[in-house]
Amino acid sequence: MRPAAWPWWRWWPWLLAYTFVPRWVPARWRRPAIGYALAALLQVVTAAISWLCMRASPTFSYPGLLEILVVALVALSWGAGPSLLATLVSLVLLETVVVPFHVGAGQTAIGEGLEALLFLAAGITISLVASRTEGARRHAEVGQAEAQARELALRLSQQRMDEFMGIAAHELKTPLTGLQGNLQLMARRLSDPRLEQAGADDLARVVARVRSLVARAQDSLHRIGRLIDDLLDDARIHQGRLEFRLERCDLAAIVRAAVEDQREIAGPRAIRLELPEVQPVLVIADASRIEQIVTNYLSNALKYSPEDRPVAVRLQVEGALARVRVCDEGIGVPLAEQGHIWERFYRVEGVTIQSGSGIGMGIGLHISKTIVEGHGGQVGVESEVGQGSTFWFTLPLAAAAS
Ligand code: ADP
Numbered sequence: 001m002r003p004a005a006w007p008w009w010r011w012w013p014w015l016l017a018y019t020f021v022p023r024w025v026p027a028r029w030r031r032p033a034i035g036y037a038l039a040a041l042l043q044v045v046t047a048a049i050s051w052l053c054m055r056a057s058p059t060f061s062y063p064g065l066l067e068i069l070v071v072a073l074v075a076l077s078w079g080a081g082p083s084l085l086a087t088l089v090s091l092v093l094l095e096t097v098v099v100p101f102h103v104g105a106g107q108t109a110i111g112e113g114l115e116a117l118l119f120l121a122a123g124i125t126i127s128l129v130a131s132r133t134e135g136a137r138r139h140a141e142v143g144q145a146e147a148q149a150r151e152l153a154l155r156l157s158q159q160r161m162d163e164f165m166g167i168a169a170h171e172l173k174t175p176l177t178g179l180q181g182n183l184q185l186m187a188r189r190l191s192d193p194r195l196e197q198a199g200a201d202d203l204a205r206v207v208a209r210v211r212s213l214v215a216r217a218q219d220s221l222h223r224i225g226r227l228i229d230d231l232l233d234d235a236r237i238h239q240g241r242l243e244f245r246l247e248r249c250d251l252a253a254i255v256r257a258a259v260e261d262q263r264e265i266a267g268p269r270a271i272r273l274e275l276p277e278v279q280p281v282l283v284i285a286d287a288s289r290i291e292q293i294v295t296n297y298l299s300n301a302l303k304y305s306p307e308d309r310p311v312a313v314r315l316q317v318e319g320a321l322a323r324v325r326v327c328d329e330g331i332g333v334p335l336a337e338q339g340h341i342w343e344r345f346y347r348v349e350g351v352t353i354q355s356g357s358g359i360g361m362g363i364g365l366h367i368s369k370t371i372v373e374g375h376g377g378q379v380g381v382e383s384e385v386g387q388g389s390t391f392w393f394t395l396p397l398a399a400a401a402s
Contacts, residue, residue, distance in 0.1 A: 087123030305330025
């Protein structure tokens with residue numbers, strides 16, 4: 001009796017797991033059906049050879065041996081399913097064509113029946129054992145390849161992490177050194193003993209100088225703040241703790257505010273802003289996070305394009321979506337890199353900053369993508385090397401989102 005815990009349908013997944021395709025088969029022929037068809041065809045050819053051997057030499061006494069060899073070959077190449085079919089096909093051909101079964105009474109019929117049963121048992125055993133052994137070998141090979149791929153990915157990510165630590169330290173150190181220098185200069189100016197007897201003109205000069213040093217110190221502080229914010233966001237994303245304070249807000253106002261901030265920081269750089277006539281453009285979003293994305297796209301556009309080239313920010317409504325585009329005429333992103341730049345710590349090899357300072361930590365776009373996707377939107381880039389880039393993101397309009 002078949003054990004209840006092993007009903008017949010449990011064989012099916014087993015059979016599937018142990019049916020495979022040899023590696024030498026071209027990709028378009030890699031279908032299990034081809035294995036079954038080949039197994040049957042091979043047995044037809046083998047039966048024909050056995051039949052010829054029997055006719056050529058009446059003393060040939062090994063019908064079935066060739067067939068069993070073929071069953072083993074099919075089991076090792078295609079696995080259990082095709083080799084079981086090969087066993088059945090060869091049994092039928094042996095009993096009908098090669099050595100026809102004699103229906104009749106007596107010991108001959110019993111002997112022939114036993115032979116057929118033995119052949120079947122041998123075929124099934126060889127099918128199962130050979131395909132299981134080969135299947136286990138293949139699984140082990142796949143497991144090994146997967147382990148190697150995992151190890152490689154781990155090493156790559158460790159390498160990127162090491163690089164990132166170096167860059168992050170450098171990125172923080174640069175504005176920090178600037179800040180230190182500015183503070184030292186200010187202190188020196190203000191503690192100059194001649195200042196006490198200085199006239200109005202000299203005092204005005206010192207005040208102007210200190211003012212410019214304060215502005216530079218503020219810039220450095222702003223940069224340090226942004227870097228730390230990026231690092232914190234990155235950590236939050238990877239701990240699954242990035243949260244959004246969603247509310248109905250006007251995307252046009254958010255984009256305008258981000259552009260105005262960058263205009264102040266970027267000084268003489270031309271930043272064009274194109275907003276739709278119909279406003280507000282209502283979205284349900286965390287306004288400060290969306291502003292962060294526009295700022296990131298925009299500061300990248302400024303960073304990776306020459307100082308004399310303009311940058312444009314466009315907001316458009318497209319059906320149920322709002323789309324923000326930031327276009328530059330900078331170095332562009334090679335096609336092969338366009339999918340990778342959204343990955344954590346990814347920076348295009350050999351890229352240098354065209355204007356401003358710093359080298360970038362390779363997390364801004366990763367953070368932007370996470371934020372946009374968290375709002376139900378999408379990100380993308382269209383770019384041509386040497387011509388410029390358009391980075392975009394979409395958000396569902398409030399009506400669609402609600
Ligand atoms: P980073 O701080 O390095 O700029 P990002 O995640 O913002 O990090 O960008 C990842 C990489 O994508 C950058 O290192 C740069 O190679 C490329 N990139 C981003 N924006 C632009 C752009 N506007 N033009 C050309 N390359 C860009």
